[in-house]
Amino acid sequence: MSLHPTDLSPQNMADGQRAVEPLEHSSTPPALELDGISLAFREKRSSLPVLQDVSLSVRPGEFVSLIGPSGSGKSTLFHIIGGLLKPQLGHIRMNGQDVTGERGHISYMPQQPALFPWRTTLDNVLLGQENAPRKDTAAQPRHTSERERREEALQWLEQVGLGPFAKAYPHTLSGGMQQRAAFLRALLSPQELMLLDEPFSALDALTRGDMQQWLLRMWEKNRRSVLFITHSIEEALLLSDRIYVLSARPASVIHVVDVPFPRPRREEITLDPRFIEWKRKMTGWMREEKHRLDGDTDITGSVREDTSGIGAKPL
Template sequence: MKHLNVQNISQSFGENHVLDDINFSIEEGEFVSILGPSGSGKSTLFRIIGGISEPTSGDILLKNKSIKGKPGSISYTPQSPSLFPWRSILDNVLLGQEIVGKKDRKKALQMIERAGLGSYEHAYPYELSGGMKQRASFIRSILSPQSLILLDEPFSALDEFTRTDMQKWLLSMWAEHRRSILFVTHNIEEAIFLSDRVIILSQRPATVLKEFNISFSRPREEELLLSEEFIELKKEIYQEMRLSHA
């Protein structure tokens, strides 16, 4: 059984056609990235999958049940960390569990420690760097009861070295907990490094141009980024995206 099925999703706002018959699926425990040019409708698609917006046509199935227009079915992490400034880091990461009435403080503290935030559990978001805030946001997603996590360009505001460190940390946490992840980015290198599979979207109105299976073994280290095989795949994906601009 597929974990997530995106079926014939189209979205228009008046005469503005954003998504055109989008179809793809995600397996249980799979890490899939959606890659597309800026303005291609990636975030619009995420809002639809997250139940925040309803599509003009099509359906979203989570474990064969429709979640179209049903927020709260998945865990959604937007581009900004979206931590509540008046809550401590511990209280922020427990928010998803708190909503469903089941808090596990011990596990939360263990994950905060594992994320290198062990001395910050009682700190407030303004006291943390951008990368630290993103770690806290992802811990909140992992602790939330939903089985699928959507990550919308979570590292786009970080510098290159912090971004690479965060990617490696994310992969280590994913390997440990094996939640299904759908990750949006416009960075080809990031998509390849993180994913089992990469889905390429065209310009608006967005369609699925192609899917790439990423066969590099795990765990992945940053040396992979400089390998000939990685660079060749990056070129192939770049050319595919370039053709969609022609």
């Protein structure tokens, strides 16, 4: 995969913020492709536009993040991808197949661990496999028996440091341990595409940093296709191959950033001057959208002027 831009020259900065990027020439279709998704909530005679012509893609084995102002519709977009809501306009394709409005195609990790208190850590981890539709069991022979699934889950628990807690109940686990169990539940679900909805937002700063590094190691080892929601620009830059920046509601894609930092990545990359400059630039975009949402056009203008010096172009 070609990651660009490699520096912060005006040309490269412009290259890193295309509204719709062409997919690399490949016979393999995207793991996920959203094409012109629009949705408005209706109540009696009023209508609230939430999403407007949102298009994005996640290639197989790619880590893609979504950032945008609070209330811009990021979680609503996840509900549409998962089939809980159906868009008024647009289509969702997974591996080239139209799955708009269909359920059972994704594994999902919410903001809270959502572990059942009456189930052990092991049983919570197995929950995603138990509830997943078995549409293609021939393609997944390792999931042919409950015994094999439990043995595999136990091996994974050992790898993520939860082996001694396999029979423990959620209330005895720390917040970070609960999040690891929730992530493992999503990882072991048979669906290839994982949707992670701000999974570390409730953690303290130190634990969140540890979990980011843990997630990086886990993902680099397995390379599942991931779509990740976060409000943290630093987190998005640290974890992602590509970042979609959404506008204020109704949300549309206003910038696309191909993250220029090679893998494997470690926390030290956050001290790189390029990383700091990208963070500053994206913070300007987000501040601009917040002020636009608040109706503060004067401040929006000053933000736009401030970012123009490093090659920024509003799309």
